[in-house]
Each structure stands twice: as C-alpha cells, then as structure tokens.
Amino acid sequence: EAGVTQFPSHSVIEKGQTVTLRCDPISGHDNLYWYRRVMGKEIKFLLHFVKESKQDESGMPNNRFLAERTGGTYSTLKVQPAELEDSGVYFCASSLWTGNEQYFGPGTRLTVT
Amino acid sequence: AQSVTQLGSHVSVSEGALVLLRCNYSSSVPPYLFWYVQYPNQGLQLLLKYTTGATLVKGINGFEAEFKKSETSFHLTKPSAHMSDAAEYFCAVSEAWTNAGKSTFGDGTTLTVKP
Numbered sequence: 039e040a041g042v043t044q045f046p047s048h049s050v051i052e053k054g055q056t057v058t059l060r061c062d063p064i065s066g067h068d069n070l071y072w073y074r075r076v077m078g079k080e081i082k083f084l085l086h087f088v089k090e091s092k093q094d095e096s097g098m099p100n101n102r103f104l105a106e107r108t109g110g111t112y113s114t115l116k117v118q119p120a121e122l123e124d125s126g127v128y129f130c131a132s133s134l135w136t137g138n139e140q141y142f143g144p145g146t147r148l149t150v151t
Numbered sequence: 152a153q154s155v156t157q158l159g160s161h162v163s164v165s166e167g168a169l170v171l172l173r174c175n176y177s178s179s180v181p182p183y184l185f186w187y188v189q190y191p192n193q194g195l196q197l198l199l200k201y202t203t204g205a206t207l208v209k210g211i212n213g214f215e216a217e218f219k220k221s222e223t224s225f226h227l228t229k230p231s232a233h234m235s236d237a238a239e240y241f242c243a244v245s246e247a248w249t250n251a252g253k254s255t256f257g258d259g260t261t262l263t264v265k266p
Contacts (some may be wrong), residue, residue, distance in 0.1 A: 081256040142194035
C-alpha cells in the first residue's frame with residue numbers, strides 16, 4: 039500500500055511568488071490534514087479535510103494560504119504571495135477516520151528568499 | 152484548548168542505556184496521546200498511541216509509554232537504547248470527543264545514542 043506522498047520535496051521561491059504544494063493521501067482515507075513546522079519549532083496544525091469539506095481550518099495563518107481538496111482525493115496548498123515567514127516544512131497526513139492514527143508524508147521543505 | 156510540553160530538546164544516552172523522553176500535556180477533555188518518530192529526510196512515523204483502556208501502551212521498536220492522568224504525563228521509555236533509535240521524537244495530543252482530528256505537537260526531542 040502506497041503511503042502519503044507530497045510534491046515537491048523541496049521548493050525555493052522568492053518573496054511575492056506563488057507556490058502550490060500537493061499531497062496525495064493513502065487511498066481510501068477520507069481525512070486529510072496539513073501541518074507546518076517552522077524553524078525547528080513545534081509542528082502546527084493548519085487544517086483538516088473530511089473528503090472534500092474543510093472540517094477545521096482554525097490553524098491557517100492568513101488569507102494568503104488556500105487549501106483545496108476537489109473530489110476528495112488529493113489536496114493542494116497554495117501560498118500566494120509567499121512571505122519570508124512562510125518558510126518551513128509542510129507536512130500532510132491522512133487517516134481512515136477522525137481520531138485514528140494519522141499517516142504522515144515526508145513533507146515539503148519550502149524556502150522563501 | 153490543548154498543549155504539549157516536551158522536557159529537553161536534546162537527550163543523549165549511551166547504547167544499551169535506558170531511554171526516557173518526557174511529555175506533559177494539557178487538555179480540557181479526555182485526550183488521545185501519541186508519540187511519533189522522525190528519521191532524517193523522512194515523514195513522521197507513529198510509535199504508539201493511547202486512546203482508551205490500558206494506560207501502559209506498547210509500541211514499535213521496543214518503546215512504551217504510560218498515560219498518567221494525575222500527572223498529565225505520557226513519557227516515552229525504552230529499556231535499552233540502540234544506535235538506530237537516534238532520531239527526533241514528537242509527543243502529540245488531540246481532544247477525544249471534541250476535535251479528535253486536530254493534533255497539537257510538542258517541540259520535539261532529538262535523541263542521540265552514543266556508542
């Protein structure tokens with residue numbers, strides 16, 4: 039069974055540019071989560087999808103971040119325009135049902151210069 | 152609201168020695184508790200979890216943790232460290248009844264194992 043995959047693994051962009059991160063969850067997992075770790079600090083929750091619906095987006099930092107999950111399969115997280123403080127590692131996770139074990143992807147390391 | 156405190160950002164032990172990584176949490180409702188491990192250039196991997204039932208939880212790679220409600224702790228232990236245990240470890244909590252999908256993580260503890 040394939041695990042959670044994320045693309046790209048690394049991205050370096052300039053301040054003001056746009057970046058789109060993609061996450062493919064484990065097949066059949068209705069729940070998809072985005073987290074972010076900035077500068078070696080704690081991993082922070084961004085949002086939670088159940089199928090294509092946003093269950094909880096309380097962790098999204100501001101309106102420069104847009105997450106979508108059309109069709110309830112893969113998800114994208116767009117940052118537009120990127121700022122220096124957006125640099126960090128963005129993790130995606132999926133689970134079969136809410137509260138169950140979350141399976142994490144390897145993360146996308148975003149560097150904004 | 153929920154929070155996690157991991158005591159010690161870096162822990163160093165000798166191979167064969169006891170591993171003890173400390174985690175204290177706060178939660179307004181009964182918690183789900185997790186320990187994850189992250190090896191370099193990899194995603195987080197679940198070591199073990201507590202949801203309900205037995206408070207001593209056994210996980211993979213010989214790790215275990217005990218949920219102590221009175222102490223609001225969920226410390227991770229392993230009797231004998233192996234070189235392959237060197238990694239970063241994260242404790243996490245979620246609220247069982249109200250928002251089980253949202254996990255709150257600690258800052259992480261980097262474990263170094265000396266030969």
